[in-house]
Amino acid sequence: MNVDEQVSSYYDLLLKRNAGEPEFHQAVAEVLDSLKIVLEKDSHYGDYGLIQRLCEPERQLIFRVPWVDDNGDVQINRGFRVQFNSALGPYKGGLRFHPSVNLGIIKFLGFEQIFKNSLTGLPIGGGKGGSDFDPKGKSDAEVMRFCQSFMTELSRHIGEYRDVPAGDIGVGAREIGYLFGQYRRLVNQHESGVLTGKGLTWGGSLVRTEATGYGLVYLTQEMMAAHGESFSGSKVTVSGSGNVAIYAIEKAQELGATVIGFSDSSGWVECPDGVDVELLKEVKEVRRGRVADYVSEAEGATLHTDGSIWDKPCDVALPCATQNELDGEHAEHLFNNGCRFVAEGANMPSTADAIEVFREKGVHFAPGKAANAGGVATSALEMQQNATRDSWSFEYTDQRLHKIMSNIFRHTADAAAEYGREGDYVVGANIAGFKKVADAMLAQGVI
Template sequence: MTQHKTRHHYIRDVLKIVKQRNHSEPVFIQAVNEVLETLGNVVEEHPEIEEQNLLERLCEPERQLIFRVAWKDDSGHVRVNRGFRTEFSSVLGPYKGGLRFHPNVNMGVIKFLGFEQIFKNSLTGLSIGGAKGGADFDPEGKSEDEVMRFCQAFMNELFRHIGPKKDVPAGDMGVGAREIGYLFGQYKKLTNQYEMGVLTGKGVGWGGSLARKEATGYGVVYYANEMLKARGESLKGKRCIVSGAGNVALYTIQKLQQLGANVVACSDITGTVVQKNGIDWEKLRMVSEDERKHVNYFAEITPDSEFCLGGKVWEVPCDYAFPCATQNELDDTDAADLVANGCKMVCEGANMPCTSEALDVFREADVLIGPAKAANAGGVAVSALEMQQNAGLERWSFEEVDDQLQTIMKSIFETCVHCANKYSTKEDYIAGANIGGFLRVAQAMLSFGIV
């Protein structure tokens, strides 16, 4: 794999503008740079991209919303948080992207996530645009009533801007089925309409899709499996490590185990837990989903596990690594540890979990990289399938949804292969994903004119 170099003058000019306009948003600038630096050959081949200034237009959101969220905690104190929604691009369909509730949420984070979502959604081949939203609210340690009151207060403003044909939020970090339920209930009350398609990630009994909970994690593994098959390899018998212990990590672990891999470690903010003979998935699911506890508690109730307080999962020897926690969680030092310990593939389950420096280390060592825009797209793909079921008042079986998910992930991989071979180098799936996602969006933008 080769490191990308930005040579085209138009790309350099747009990056300069983006940095000037968004100088206080480094993670957004990082995301834009990672995409644009791979597009040089595409811009050369399609001069209309520069003529119509598509790149600068694409890097500027169509709409950015910031709003106050005032709510009352259990002690009767009024709390104030900040809510966000960035409706980035609607050229392929209604805005689509999750809501993240976490203390580190700010406009720069939301813009980075929304920008990534444009290309991820494009790669699915489905009719969905790119968006992201959330709040700097921390659900950790809050009571059920406090979470409910916050979600209701958040929806009191957001409801004005969303709809099945306008903007369809979903869950993300800190927003699961519980939060989606409270948000949907308030939306229904405010609008006096039962619009199932306004939110995805709903409960299965009231408009949600089977396999939605599993979709992102399963999709990561399906994509990894396609990369390995292209090399004549497989997951069977391989040692794997997964960062995180939330929804994406949990179902990545489950699918890896179903396909014969040995997942020896996972992690969260408390540290890393190691089970050499394989993580006890059912117990981990119970701790994470049912009891909402951390992996240190999992280690306490699992006698054959080892727990390293504050330890990094990247220090555990493995064949394949799956970063599934959060952005920039894996830096160049971590990448060097993985390479030294024999890691041959990194498949991204979180959004942009590897720093630019970490990716350089992997490229230098010829580590196979599955980029988040492609590998992480299973969740939004099944969200779009949930929208289809809602529109047709249908409910598909788990097997039907899972079959469609596998087909979509295989198609995404084939797009990445084609674009990498045509515009970059073999197995450069980062460039393949960026270019494949961009081309579909660019064609639509050209068709619609300057709007």
């Protein structure tokens, strides 16, 4: 059986065993496509069922989450935790609270997390979790009661040496606080290493809030430098206006870029003279408002409720909203309007068609598993501080983050070149992340 047939047989089996999970299928297909050239050159990675084991979670948890709303009515949500691979260390990955969450979404995110965490160079495995609970429109008391119920079950399966969750979409400082409080109550000890993204006064790390957005820009900066360009004087568009987008905007503008657009689910904002970051933080982080609230107060900003932010001419595009938000048609528009660099701040925001357009047109593209690894990298740094009962300065932690992101780009670029795909950062990230995990799995036996 040749490599193409071998990989096709793996994928066909995966489709049969994981029906109705298109995002998971998409994530696995992209990685397997990259691994064909690895299996051709280093056939031992096909031994001992390695690929099949890599694609099968070590553990999948689904549980009921009952809670009482402010009217006294009982509500039922579903909770998930997929502990995907622990060859490199304890499972590490965020919790997502959003109505779109289902098992397939969590498996796709957990699978991506394996390679992302591997690329950081830190001893952390891959996992992901969440619930179809929607925090939007809920009171603080309702969010607290939901989080307490969710953690009552999750607490049985996590720990600083077993599984360390963090935040993701819908899970910010408020939710992490409620989750940690309930965990501490249940286990009767202050085990600060069990969650990351904590408040600064009770075990949190400086830079954690900024980490994913800053890290995205640091890696994009490395990619641009490799091709003789920089953020200085560039025009940048950013989809989303959550945590990742806000701090990507902030760092890009610090480096001399003008961010000319950002968005949320209600539309996109055109900002010809750049984004007022402090106002955006006030609107989104303090008031929990919408982009329309920003436009009502920001001089020169315009709200568009039709079309796409990807129609706006730019030099650099940073998709930071959600999966599959940027398709092949959008990718064509970006190229035709002069975009030369795309880096993913969200998890898998570009469809396979979009990535193919970027390849064909020569648009330099950094996938999320490399470009948005700054969040989990800084979470791992938070784990180090918790383990040693230490606290690092903002400057020192930011330097560590910057170095990690620079190393990720270097390892990604080197892996692509080693396998004859120089400049293909999708292939490079998949291979570099895979080989470290695969070597650990082979060394540890069939488990």
